[in-house]
Structure formats: C-alpha cells, structure tokens
Amino acid sequence: MIRLQQLSLMRGTKSLFESVDLTLNPGEKIGLIGANGSGKSTLFAMLRDEVHPDLGSIDFPRSWRVSHVAQETPALDRPALDYAIDGDVTLRALEHELELLEQQGDAADGNHIGELHGKLADADAYTIRSRAEQLLNGLGFSLAQMQMPVASFSGGWRMRLNLAQALICPSDLLLLDEPTNHLDLDAILWMEEWLKRYEGTLLIISHDRDFLDGVSNVTVHVDDKKLKRYSGNYSAFERQRAAHLELMEAAIDKQQRKRAHLTSFIERFKAKASKAKQAQSRVKALARMEELAPLRAAAEFSFEFREPERAPNPLLVLEKVDAGYRSDDGEEKCIVSQIDFSLQPGQRIGLLGVNGAGKSTFIKTIAGDIQALHGVSQFGKGLVIGYFAQHQLEMLRPDDSPLMHLSRIAPDVREQELRNFLGRFNFPGEMVRSPIAPFSGGEKARLALALIVWQRPNLLLLDEPTNHLDLETREALTEALAQFEGTMLLVSHDRHLLRATSDEFVIVADGKMTPFEGDLDDYRDWMLKTKLAAQNAARLTPVPVVVETTKIERGEQKKMGAQERQRIASLKKPLAVKLAKLENEISALTKKQEEIESALADETIYDASRKDDLKKLLDAQVRNKQLLEKIESEWLKLTDELDQLQTE
Numbered sequence: 001m002i003r004l005q006q007l008s009l010m011r012g013t014k015s016l017f018e019s020v021d022l023t024l025n026p027g028e029k030i031g032l033i034g035a036n037g038s039g040k041s042t043l044f045a046m047l048r049d050e051v052h053p054d055l056g057s058i059d060f061p062r063s064w065r066v067s068h069v070a071q072e073t074p075a076l077d078r079p080a081l082d083y084a085i086d087g088d089v090t091l092r093a094l095e096h097e098l099e100l101l102e103q104q105g106d107a108a109d110g111n112h113i114g115e116l117h118g119k120l121a122d123a124d125a126y127t128i129r130s131r132a133e134q135l136l137n138g139l140g141f142s143l144a145q146m147q148m149p150v151a152s153f154s155g156g157w158r159m160r161l162n163l164a165q166a167l168i169c170p171s172d173l174l175l176l177d178e179p180t181n182h183l184d185l186d187a188i189l190w191m192e193e194w195l196k197r198y199e200g201t202l203l204i205i206s207h208d209r210d211f212l213d214g215v216s217n218v219t220v221h222v223d224d225k226k227l228k229r230y231s232g233n234y235s236a237f238e239r240q241r242a243a244h245l246e247l248m249e250a251a252i253d254k255q256q257r258k259r260a261h262l263t264s265f266i267e268r269f270k271a272k273a274s275k276a277k278q279a280q281s282r283v284k285a286l287a288r289m290e291e292l293a294p295l296r297a298a299a300e301f302s303f304e305f306r307e308p309e310r311a312p313n314p315l316l317v318l319e320k321v322d323a324g325y326r327s328d329d330g331e332e333k334c335i336v337s338q339i340d341f342s343l344q345p346g347q348r349i350g351l352l353g354v355n356g357a358g359k360s361t362f363i364k365t366i367a368g369d370i371q372a373l374h375g376v377s378q379f380g381k382g383l384v385i386g387y388f389a390q391h392q393l394e395m396l397r398p399d400d401s402p403l404m405h406l407s408r409i410a411p412d413v414r415e416q417e418l419r420n421f422l423g424r425f426n427f428p429g430e431m432v433r434s435p436i437a438p439f440s441g442g443e444k445a446r447l448a449l450a451l452i453v454w455q456r457p458n459l460l461l462l463d464e465p466t467n468h469l470d471l472e473t474r475e476a477l478t479e480a481l482a483q484f485e486g487t488m489l490l491v492s493h494d495r496h497l498l499r500a501t502s503d504e505f506v507i508v509a510d511g512k513m514t515p516f517e518g519d520l521d522d523y524r525d526w527m528l529k530t531k532l533a534a535q536n537a538a539r540l541t542p543v544p545v546v547v548e549t550t551k552i553e554r555g556e557q558k559k560m561g562a563q564e565r566q567r568i569a570s571l572k573k574p575l576a577v578k579l580a581k582l583e584n585e586i587s588a589l590t591k592k593q594e595e596i597e598s599a600l601a602d603e604t605i606y607d608a609s610r611k612d613d614l615k616k617l618l619d620a621q622v623r624n625k626q627l628l629e630k631i632e633s634e635w636l637k638l639t640d641e642l643d644q645l646q647t648e
Contacts, residue, residue: 087165312380386457
C-alpha cells in the first residue's frame with residue numbers, strides 16, 4: 001500500500017503540502033483531482049522518487065514496479081511497434097542478454113541460455129508483439145502505421161506511443177497524468193476498458209469527469225495543501241463534497257451564533273458584580289471554543305453566451321460537397337465526400353469519429369478556413385459564426401494582452417466596458433493589460449472563449465474546446481453551452497460536454513457523414529463491440545476460403561445447418577454451467593477482498609498492539625487475490641471459448 005505520513009513540501013516559496021496523511025490500498029484505482037498548480041503532478045514526481053518531501057514520508061513497497069508516461073519522445077527511426085515494446089525494459093534487457101550470449105556460439109553457457117529462455121517465457125516474450133499490436137490498435141494506430149518510424153508522427157501521436165509504452169510495461173503502480181489529452185473519443189473508450197482490467201494500483205490525473213467515473217473507485221482531492229480521500233468515483237466525490245460543505249457551513253453558522261451569544265452576554269454583564277462569575281466563565285468558554293476554518297471553496301468560474309443575433313433559416317446548406325485540401329500545385333486530397341447537410345436554427349449536433357476521419361476538416365470548411373473542393377455551399381444572410389479551432393490558442397498573439405485582443409475586434413467600445421467584460425472571464429485588475437505569453441493553457445482558452453462570446457454568434461463551431469480546461473472551467477463551459485440559444489456544432493472527446501449540450505449526433509467515418517441514431521452509450525457499445533472487434537478480426541483472422549455452395553441442395557443445406565446448431569448448443573451448455581459457477585465464486589471472492597481492504601483502511605489496524613491481526617489480513621489479502629486471479633483467468637478462457645462458439 002501507499003502511505004503518506006505527516007508529509008510537507010515546499011516548491012520555491014510556495015507550500016504545496018502541509019502535514020498530509022493518506023493511505024491508498026493495493027489494487028485501488030484512484031482519481032487525483034484538484035486545481036491546476038495544487039501539486040498533483042508533484043505528488044507523481046514524489047512517487048517516482050524524483051522529488052523528496054521536506055518533512056514526513058511517502059512509502060510503498062520498494063519491490064513495486066512503477067510505470068508512467070514519458071513527456072518527451074525522441075525523433076527515432078525505430079518502428080512504432082518496436083518503440084512501444086521498448087516500454088517493457090525488463091524484457092528488452094533479457095533479449096539483449098540472450099543475444100550477447102548467443103553471439104558467443106559454442107562457448108556460450110547453455111544453462112544460462114536456458115535460464116534466460118525461461119525468464120523470457122515468464123515475461124510473456126512470445127506474445128509481446130501481438131499484445132503490442134492490440135494495444136496500438138486500440139490507441140488508434142493502423143498496422144501500416146505500426147511499421148512507420150517514430151520520427152514520422154506528430155506530437156500528439158508520439159504521446160500515444162509513450163502511453164503505449166507505459167501500458168505495456170508490467171507494473172504494480174501505474175501513474176497516468178492527463179492520459180486522454182491526445183486521444184479521440186474512440187481511443188478513450190478503449191483505454192477506459194483496458195484500465196478497468198488493470199490489476200495493479202492506478203493513479204490518474206484527469207479533467208475528464210466521465211473518464212474518471214468509468215475507471216476510478218477512489219477519489220483523492222488536493223485542496224488547501226491537504227489530500228482528502230473519498231470513496232467512489234468523481235460523481236460520488238461531488239456528492240460527498242457537497243454534503244461535507246453543507247455540514248461545514250451549518251457548523252460554522254452555528255458556532256458564529258454561539259460566539260455572538262457568548263460575546264453579547266459578556267459585554268452586558270461583565271460590569272455587574274452579581275453576574276461577574278457567570279460572565280467570566282463565558283469568557284473562558286469563548287477562549288476554549290475552537291475556531292472553525294471558514295469555507296475555502298474555490299471561486300466558481302461561470303459565464304454565459306450573449307443573446308445571439310437573429311439567425312437565418314436555414315443557416316447553411318451543403319449539397320454534394322467534397323471537403324479536403326488542395327496543394328499549391330492543384331492536387332486535391334478529399335477527406336469527406338458527397339456531403340449533403342443543412343443546419344436549422346436551434347440544432348445542437350455533436351460530431352463523432354476517430355482522429356483523422358475528417359471532423360475538423362468539415363468544421364474548417366463551414367468556418368471558411370478551407371474552401372470546399374467540389375459541390376455547392378450556401379450560407380444564410382445574417383449568419384454569424386463563432387469558431388473555436390482545435391489549435392485556437394496558437395492563433396493568439398503572445399505579446400498582446402487580453403485587452404488588446406478584445407480591442408482589436410471591438411475598436412469603438414470604451415475600455416472600461418471591455419475591462420468589465422474580461423473580468424467576468426477571470427481576468428481582473430492589471431491582468432487584462434499583461435502579455436498572455438506566460439498565461440496557462442486554461443487562461444488562454446478562457447480568453448479565446450471570451451473573444452467568441454463578445455461577437456454574439458448565432459452558430460458556434462467548437463473543435464475540442466476543453467483541451468486546456470480544468471474541471472471547474474469545463475463545467476462552466478458546459479453550463480454556458482447548455483443555455484446557449486443559438487445553433488452549435490461540437491467536436492469533443494469530453495463525453496460529459498457532448499452529453500449535456502448535444503441533441504443529436506453525426507458520425508464522420510470512411511470518408512462519409514451519416515446521422516447516428518442513439519446516444520453516447522449506444523456509440524460506446526457500437527465502437528467497442530463492432531468497430532474495434534472488426535479491426536482485431538481483420539488483423540488476426542486469416543482470409544476465409546470461399547466455398548462454392550450453389551450446387552448444394554437447399555434441403556440438404558437446411559439439414560446441415562440444423563445439425564451444426566445442435567452441435568454448437570451441446571458444446572455451449574457445459575461451458576455456460578461452468579461460467580455460472582465461476583461467476584458465483586468470483587462474486588464471493590470479490591466481496592471478501594472488499595471486506596479485507598475495508599479492514600486495512602482502518603487506521604487502528606496499524607497499531608503495534610494489532611500486529612498479528614495486520615499480518616493475518618495481509619496474508620489473507622494475498623491468498624484471496626491469487627485465487628481470484630486464477631478463477632478470473634479460467635473465466636476469461638471459458639468466455640473466449642463460448643464467444644468463439646457463438647460466432648461460428
């Protein structure tokens with residue numbers, strides 16, 4: 001387990017943690033949340049032994065293997081697949097040692113070679129390539145891309161390769177800092193399923209509340225230089241936090257009333273001899289009363305879109321439009337073809353699809369950033385577009401202040417009015433006159449949103465607007481968009497934002513745009529069961545042999561089909577019985593494991609007087625976990641067999 005005891009840490013002149021106590025149990029999946037700059041990444045650095053506390057300690061078993069995502073990716077000529085496998089450094093070291101031995105020929109130590117082969121087998125060396133292919137496939141890489149050199153990929157795709165290295169590395173503790181930042185929705189959904197099956201201890205820093213809800217079962221909140229543990233995922237944390245703040249507010253209110261009553265009594269009767277004794281006792285009671293700290297809830301950021309200009313109907317119509325790019329020499333590259341699309345006032349559409357499918361290309365075509373290759377585009381008179389591009393922050397001028405940016409689009413408006421407007425986006429005082437170069441990504445994103453809001457658009461085109469926003473600002477954007485009275489097209493990997501603000505969805509895939517009948521849960525099921533399954537099948541299944549069946553008599557064909565169905569049913573029945581039995585055993589063992597972990601979460605178990613009880617609990621935890629893993633392995637094997645029968 002991980003234990004922080006009376007931990008304190010200063011970074012420069014800033015105190016990040018003061019007298020922190022925290023216990024995290026093996027196998028827990030912990031979401032680490034808190035404001036930007038509160039110390040989340042620094043805590044990860046301490047767990048990696050890169051930063052050491054000033055006071056107190058941070059302890060976990062030294063034998064634990066720790067995996068994390070590297071922040072830099074060298075521009076290597078090494079194929080992406082091999083680079084991902086390099087994440088398993090132990091396996092690579094064994095392979096290198098074996099290669100050196102085999103180069104010695106007859107002089108090599110045969111026993112040592114045999115030992116290395118055994119160690120490689122234990123490290124699953126003989127399945128590593130297929131596992132790496134599945135991992136990269138889930139993260140969005142095609143088979144062809146897996147053979148491409150690392151240097152050929154953009155920054156976002158290189159970060160996916162670093163993520164693949166971290167996931168493929170066998171680990172007891174996995175640290176993921178904003179792992180969804182460079183992923184599309186499909187890859188996020190796939191990784192969420194992968195992390196649910198991860199058997200070690202997982203710590204995640206993320207601003208994606210749906211991702212945290214899907215993966216974490218414990219939440220640790222970094223607030224006011226402390227770490228507070230909450231049971232459950234992010235939504236459970238929100239409920240518990242709200243209840244705690246409500247109770248604290250009531251306690252503070254009650255204490256203030258009591259203090260006011262005591263103070264009033266003292267003031268009224270301290271000069272009266274007959275009441276002097278009682279007044280003195282109340283002075284002592286007032287002195288003994290512990291001062292409850294005032295609520296230090298973070299200032300909530302909120303904003304709203306101004307009422308949009310009157311919109312034409314329809315806003316735009318596209319007929320047989322091909323969207324893509326035209327090079328300087330006139331060569332065309334079509335990304336999405338034959339688009340028939342129209343927008344009516346009030347429509348709120350979320351665009352779904354993998355990175356590179358053409359969502360951004362479609363948005364850019366409507367925004368006028370790129371011209372349609374072919375087809376007819378008609379835009380209504382009075383259409384006012386507010387466009388937040390995927391790389392919007394790069395379009396801001398680093399040497400200019402927020403006030404200068406806003407003055408450029410509103411040159412005739414009084415400065416005080418502009419300052420008041422920017423103040424509503426958390427740009428107070430002299431911050432409005434400061435160059436934005438040192439601003440955080442979140443502050444620049446707020447400025448970009450402010451510039452769009454000022455223009456009162458009746459059509460919002462938003463391409464990944466949450467990339468640099470923390471949870472609080474994401475929530476503010478979600479609420480503002482939910483109340484926006486205009487029309488909206490949204491591309492985002494934030495499911496909470498999509499779910500709360502979109503009324504309908506369109507899929508961009510295979511060069512086409514098609515309406516999606518369903519919600520995000522339906523899309524998740526479709527993607528996991530259909531799309532990725534089809535990709536894996538295409539990669540793993542040999543090309544089927546086509547059998548000529550036209551000469552088989554129809555009656556004989558039906559008879560053969562019935563016999564085959566009977567054969568499959570007879571094979572499935574015993575497997576289903578075994579699965580049901582294993583599921584009951586898994587349920588019982590899981591419940592027992594939760595009881596053990598609950599007992600280990602009790603701080604009194606670590607008292608010296610309960611040393612024997614602690615030893616028994618830890619032994620029981622190990623035995624129970626091993627048995628659970630064994631039965632789950634059997635369950636997975638039987639499930640695969642049953643799935644194969646069902647697909648025959």
